[in-house]
Amino acid sequence: MWNHVQAVLFDLDGTLIDSAPDLGAAADKMRVDRGMPSLPLAAYRHMAGAGARGMLGIAFGMTPESEGFADMREEFFRNYEKCMTERTYAFDGVAQMIQSLEAAQLGWGVVTNKSMRFTDPLTRQMPLFSSAAAVVSGDTTPHAKPHPEPLFEAARRMKIDPQSCIYVGDDERDIQAGRAAGMKTVAACYGYLGQKADTSHWGADAHINSPIELLKLLGRG
Known part of the structure; x- marks a missing residue:
């Protein structure tokens, strides 16, 4: 479909990896520590892409404007740091997809709004990311998505024209x-x-229901 593509950039959480179990566990521990009943993972999953804001919203009904939100967020962050690779795994088909990109000599990288505090240790601990040509976090540049600067930074690190890249993500901000x-x-x-979410309104050039479907778009499937 896109013969000019030289590289593929990906969002991280919800696109390459399923981190919802660890994100949910970090928030749920806060509930249990306060004598509140545990919530099932399904309660947290749909908001995993929103990070601390989403997890604290589910666990405690908090918003960033709530009193004490900053302290609760930092407690969540500390919990998450302790468990962030215990239950997190790559989605089915991601490893095969990456191998196929590499076999086709297409570069790949990660552009996430997750802060370096978490992105760097997580990607170091997961072998999947050892071949990533660029890993750009939400605080790598002065701007986070939906601003394009993190994507420009990844392209610069990979020494390729941004227009030769495609970007894959599970949030409207990614598109x-x-x-x-x-x-x-x-x-x-x-x-x-x-x-x-209604992905049909996002304006994406294509939609995939599994990682492997990306290879078909690239003529590699």
Whole structure:
């Protein structure tokens, strides 16, 4: 479909890895520590893409404007740091997809809004990321998605034209950022998405229901 593509950039949580179990566990520990009943993972999963804001919203009904939110967020962060690779795994088909990209001599990288505090140790501990040509976090540049600057930074690190990249993500912000960077965009419809997400309104160039479907778009499937 896209013969000019030289590299593929991916969002992290909900696109390459399922981190919802560890994110949910970090928030649920806060409930249990306060004598509240545990919630099932299913309660947290759909908001995993929203990070601390989403997890604290589910666990305690908090918003960033709530009193004490900053302290609760830091407690969540500490919990998450202790467990962030215990239950996190790559989605089915991701490893095969990456191997196929490498076999086709296509570069790949990660652009996430997750902060370096978590992205760096997580990607170091998961062998999947050893061949990533770039890993850009939400605080690597002065801007986070949907601003295109993190995508531009990844392209610079890979020494390629942004217009030769495609960006794959499971959030509307990913598609907005990719379009702003002049990249082809792919909506990962198997990701977290959120309760009210309608990917048909995002303006993505393509939609996939599994990682392997990306290879078909690239003529590699």
